[in-house]
Amino acid sequence: MFIPPLAPVYRHKGSTLAHDCAAATSRLAAAPDGFARRRRATPRAPLRMRHKHHGHREHTVLEVRAPSKTYPILFYEKTCMNDVAAFAPFIKGRAVLIVTNDTVATFYLERLRHTLDNCPGVDSVEVFVMPDGEEYKNMRTLNAILDMCAQARLDRQCALVALGGGVVGDVTGFAASVYLRGVPFIQVPTTLLAMVDSAVGGKTAVNHPMGKNLIGTFYQPEAVIADMSTLNTLDDRQLSAGIAEVIKYGLIRDATFLEWCEANVPRLMARDPAALRYAAEQSCRYKADVVAADERENGLRAILNLGHTFGHAIEAGTGYGSWLHGEAVATGMAMAAEMSRRLGHLTEADVRRVEAVLTEANLPVRPPPSMTLETFLAYMASDKKVVRGKIRLVLLERLGQAVVTADYDRQVLVDTIEYYRKLYDALPRDYERRLAHLRLPTEGERDAAVAREEASSE
Amino acid sequence: MFIPPLAPVYRHKGSTLAHDCAAATSRLAAAPDGFARRRRATPRAPLRMRHKHHGHREHTVLEVRAPSKTYPILFYEKTCMNDVAAFAPFIKGRAVLIVTNDTVATFYLERLRHTLDNCPGVDSVEVFVMPDGEEYKNMRTLNAILDMCAQARLDRQCALVALGGGVVGDVTGFAASVYLRGVPFIQVPTTLLAMVDSAVGGKTAVNHPMGKNLIGTFYQPEAVIADMSTLNTLDDRQLSAGIAEVIKYGLIRDATFLEWCEANVPRLMARDPAALRYAAEQSCRYKADVVAADERENGLRAILNLGHTFGHAIEAGTGYGSWLHGEAVATGMAMAAEMSRRLGHLTEADVRRVEAVLTEANLPVRPPPSMTLETFLAYMASDKKVVRGKIRLVLLERLGQAVVTADYDRQVLVDTIEYYRKLYDALPRDYERRLAHLRLPTEGERDAAVAREEASSE
Numbered sequence: 007m008f009i010p011p012l013a014p015v016y017r018h019k020g021s022t023l024a025h026d027c028a029a030a031t032s033r034l035a036a037a038p039d040g041f042a043r044r045r046r047a048t049p050r051a052p053l054r055m056r057h058k059h060h061g062h063r064e065h066t067v068l069e070v071r072a073p074s075k076t077y078p079i080l081f082y083e084k085t086c087m088n089d090v091a092a093f094a095p096f097i098k099g100r101a102v103l104i105v106t107n108d109t110v111a112t113f114y115l116e117r118l119r120h121t122l123d124n125c126p127g128v129d130s131v132e133v134f135v136m137p138d139g140e141e142y143k144n145m146r147t148l149n150a151i152l153d154m155c156a157q158a159r160l161d162r163q164c165a166l167v168a169l170g171g172g173v174v175g176d177v178t179g180f181a182a183s184v185y186l187r188g189v190p191f192i193q194v195p196t197t198l199l200a201m202v203d204s205a206v207g208g209k210t211a212v213n214h215p216m217g218k219n220l221i222g223t224f225y226q227p228e229a230v231i232a233d234m235s236t237l238n239t240l241d242d243r244q245l246s247a248g249i250a251e252v253i254k255y256g257l258i259r260d261a262t263f264l265e266w267c268e269a270n271v272p273r274l275m276a277r278d279p280a281a282l283r284y285a286a287e288q289s290c291r292y293k294a295d296v297v298a299a300d301e302r303e304n305g306l307r308a309i310l311n312l313g314h315t316f317g318h319a320i321e322a323g324t325g326y327g328s329w330l331h332g333e334a335v336a337t338g339m340a341m342a343a344e345m346s347r348r349l350g351h352l353t354e355a356d357v358r359r360v361e362a363v364l365t366e367a368n369l370p371v372r373p374p375p376s377m378t379l380e381t382f383l384a385y386m387a388s389d390k391k392v393v394r395g396k397i398r399l400v401l402l403e404r405l406g407q408a409v410v411t412a413d414y415d416r417q418v419l420v421d422t423i424e425y426y427r428k429l430y431d432a433l434p435r436d437y438e439r440r441l442a443h444l445r446l447p448t449e450g451e452r453d454a455a456v457a458r459e460e461a462s463s464e
Numbered sequence: 465m466f467i468p469p470l471a472p473v474y475r476h477k478g479s480t481l482a483h484d485c486a487a488a489t490s491r492l493a494a495a496p497d498g499f500a501r502r503r504r505a506t507p508r509a510p511l512r513m514r515h516k517h518h519g520h521r522e523h524t525v526l527e528v529r530a531p532s533k534t535y536p537i538l539f540y541e542k543t544c545m546n547d548v549a550a551f552a553p554f555i556k557g558r559a560v561l562i563v564t565n566d567t568v569a570t571f572y573l574e575r576l577r578h579t580l581d582n583c584p585g586v587d588s589v590e591v592f593v594m595p596d597g598e599e600y601k602n603m604r605t606l607n608a609i610l611d612m613c614a615q616a617r618l619d620r621q622c623a624l625v626a627l628g629g630g631v632v633g634d635v636t637g638f639a640a641s642v643y644l645r646g647v648p649f650i651q652v653p654t655t656l657l658a659m660v661d662s663a664v665g666g667k668t669a670v671n672h673p674m675g676k677n678l679i680g681t682f683y684q685p686e687a688v689i690a691d692m693s694t695l696n697t698l699d700d701r702q703l704s705a706g707i708a709e710v711i712k713y714g715l716i717r718d719a720t721f722l723e724w725c726e727a728n729v730p731r732l733m734a735r736d737p738a739a740l741r742y743a744a745e746q747s748c749r750y751k752a753d754v755v756a757a758d759e760r761e762n763g764l765r766a767i768l769n770l771g772h773t774f775g776h777a778i779e780a781g782t783g784y785g786s787w788l789h790g791e792a793v794a795t796g797m798a799m800a801a802e803m804s805r806r807l808g809h810l811t812e813a814d815v816r817r818v819e820a821v822l823t824e825a826n827l828p829v830r831p832p833p834s835m836t837l838e839t840f841l842a843y844m845a846s847d848k849k850v851v852r853g854k855i856r857l858v859l860l861e862r863l864g865q866a867v868v869t870a871d872y873d874r875q876v877l878v879d880t881i882e883y884y885r886k887l888y889d890a891l892p893r894d895y896e897r898r899l900a901h902l903r904l905p906t907e908g909e910r911d912a913a914v915a916r917e918e919a920s921s922e
Contacts, residue, residue: 100852149603156674161850186848187667187680216614222645223681390644392619394558
């Protein structure tokens with residue numbers, strides 16, 4: 007079991023004031039070591055601080071230095087839902103609106119509502135509870151949240167608090183970015199996927215029937231407050247979906263971290279707190295680096311979408327809410343690896359490694375049979391990365407190194423999708439129902455499929 | 465008739481290339497005189513250039529240097545709707561979507577569609593025609609535009625073109641800011657109000673039943689292309705509504721310009737091209753100054769809302785579309801002037817001057833009888849400038865100098881609104897139907913109202 011050391015570490019001691027966390031953050035921003043520059047050519051790893059306050063719970067802070075805003079991600083290993091000191095520094099006004107879903111509400115809503123109600127200066131805490139599921143991440147839910155903001159007469163000093171996973175965070179962030187042309191909001195992610203990906207970096211969105219996340223904004227939160235203990239109430243399927251995004255960072259940025267994932271998926275699945283916190287912090291560090299260099303996805307940031315163009319097509323093509331986002335991304339990453347192999351970048355063994363680590367995390371690596379070539383191509387054609395009709399894809403030059411390109415033979419894309427179609431005969435009959443997480447094709451199945459493919463292309 | 469000279473003027477001669485306009489703009493941005501700095505403490509007047517190209521029509525250019533983007537406003541005195549060279553520099557992709565309304569479409573849509581179709585590289589021009597009227601500036605129209613973008617599979621290299629007045633520009637800009645998290649858009653204002661105010665500065669919005677412009681973004685266009693000849697097809701009422709915003713700049717920024725307005729309202733009403741162009745250019749210059757200093761309305765920019773808090777209440781309270789925005793703002797400015805008088809800033813004569821110049825432009829200076837005190841206060845309470853329950857108002861310290869304040873005796877606000885209620889008895893019976901543009905109260909009516917008010921407050 008290999009856990010690389012975290013560095014650089016900055017230890018901050020002594021004060022008991024609740025808002026020291028925010029104060030320390032701003033001191034950090036003004037530090038003379040050059041970190042305070044808002045843009046730099048080659049992003050450095052954001053500085054990490056470890057707080058050991060007597061006045062509130064131990065937590066670590068990672069800073070995101072996006073060009074439009076610098077803000078902290080706070081990781082609490084023990085729950086902070088009762089801790090006024092964790093939230094108060096980021097609440098500036100009198101009115102708070104918590105947005106959550108009915109699953110998360112059961113566990114955390116009352117505690118968080120009570121905590122926010124006790125923040126200094128707060129005199130009203132409204133609550134918006136949406137149904138749980140990707141299928142509710144749409145303009146209708148956005149409108150309902152905005153109606154509530156308007157009816158509660160929230161002013162620009164309010165705070166919207168997103169308590170939940172990626173769906174809640176994305177739609178709440180979008181609402182915050184357009185209500186009164188922008189009000190403050192705080193991410194309180196309760197899924198691993200949200201902690202390592204969607205809550206960080208300021209992408210907000212809702213889905214459109216024509217495609218995933220087609221409508222949204224770039225809008226950074228005031229803070230991301232990650233209560234790692236909430237992962238104990240996450241169901242296994244959601245946990246696996248989050249691990250998909252963790253593995254993604256290894257694939258696109260760091261082969262050493264991929265090795266760590268390969269060794270530690272069982273610990274993550276068993277919810278080992280140290281492993282989860284390391285995975286979350288490391289993932290956020292990669293993401294913060296990329297966002298600092300390219301907030302609005304003019305270039306580099308697109309690599310974070312490894313597997314997403316295939317994955318979004320699966321999500322949209324199967325109807326949002328059937329596959330989890332992380333599951334679709336896992337399959338998309340396997341498909342991107344397979345396509346990278348066909349373009350000569352990866353070896354067969356690399357592809358098997360990708361499939362193995364995902365399968366170990368109980369993630370699907372095959373699209374469902376309902377996804378025909380036509381369905382894939384139609385949804386991929388409305389991807390946001392499409393330019394002048396060319397579908398830009400994130401592919402792997404090698405494990406640990408991604409590349410964004412529209413410069414590939416389109417036939418290879420078609421062949422890749424068709425390859426998975428031909429695997430269907432070898433798949434269990436109830437694959438679609440089971441989402442096919444559960445096994446890799448056998449050597450024989452794979453060879454047979456390759457043989458069928460070669461026969462048909464002659 | 466007094467027209468102050470325009471300065472500084474930069475003359476650019478010689479080239480016939482269509483895109484020289486854009487090239488000149490970027491040269492200007494790189495000029496060594498310090499204009500290229502993106503932020504400065506005290507904004508300078510944006511530099512103005514006069515082009516005399518052989519290859520395309522004469523126009524003037526004013527640059528808006530917002531912190532998030534620098535872009536030109538191009539004023540064409542003769543129509544540019546047929547002129548590919550006017551639009552081509554700002555169209556980067558293959559697909560264009562024109563958004564317009566059914567009134568404007570009658571006059572300009574086919575010509576502009578044909579022109580855009582002939583821009584190099586463009587291979588599809590879609591059209592979205594909305595009904596004319598403020599009541600359609602809502603989330604429903606926004607959704608319909610976004611549906612069309614998605615169904616046409618527009619990519620991030622597309623261009624949305626807003627052909628129309630403030631409603632079309634605001635909702636198109638909003639759509640452009642959220643589709644694929646932001647695509648380019650071009651403002652082609654066809655009303656005086658849009659040319660001098662709404663198309664410039666990057667505020668986008670839709671209305672909410674709870675209040676005007678409650679939902680939107682800050683998002684700058686690629687360019688504002690003002691074809692001044694379109695003002696010839698504008699109806700008189702719309703023209704007057706635009707003049708209200710022109711007069712506003714005099715009231716908040718420049719008493720000399722207010723004098724110019726007082727002398728030249730008849731020329732503006734008669735659509736004298738030189739007067740209209742001067743008014744538009746001067747207004748845009750004031751606005752560009754303010755936007756350069758405070759793009760996201762953290763401070764100074766709020767002065768542009770003189771009359772808007774009262775005016776938005778009238779628009780929302782009477783149902784959007786009954787009063788034009790400029791009419792409501794005119795009445796709101798008269799009310800703000802009256803309230804400023806009650807706070808000791810303006811004299812009775814100042815208030816009469818404000819009312820006189822607005823009335824000269826055929827604008828209403830009295831709210832309709834349906835607007836009760838309760839209605840005013842309810843809608844004003846959901847204004848975006850409300851902070852911690854206090855309604856911040858733009859008032860006049862003197863003619864030519866505005867101030868934003870929440871530090872006033874609330875009773876004075878109540879008294880101001882009540883004062884107008886008491887004037888109703890002296891108003892013509894069909895005031896509401898006629899929008900009461902047509903006359904000031906007589907001396908006797910005014911004195912009687914003041915007497916009634918004083919009697920009731922004893």
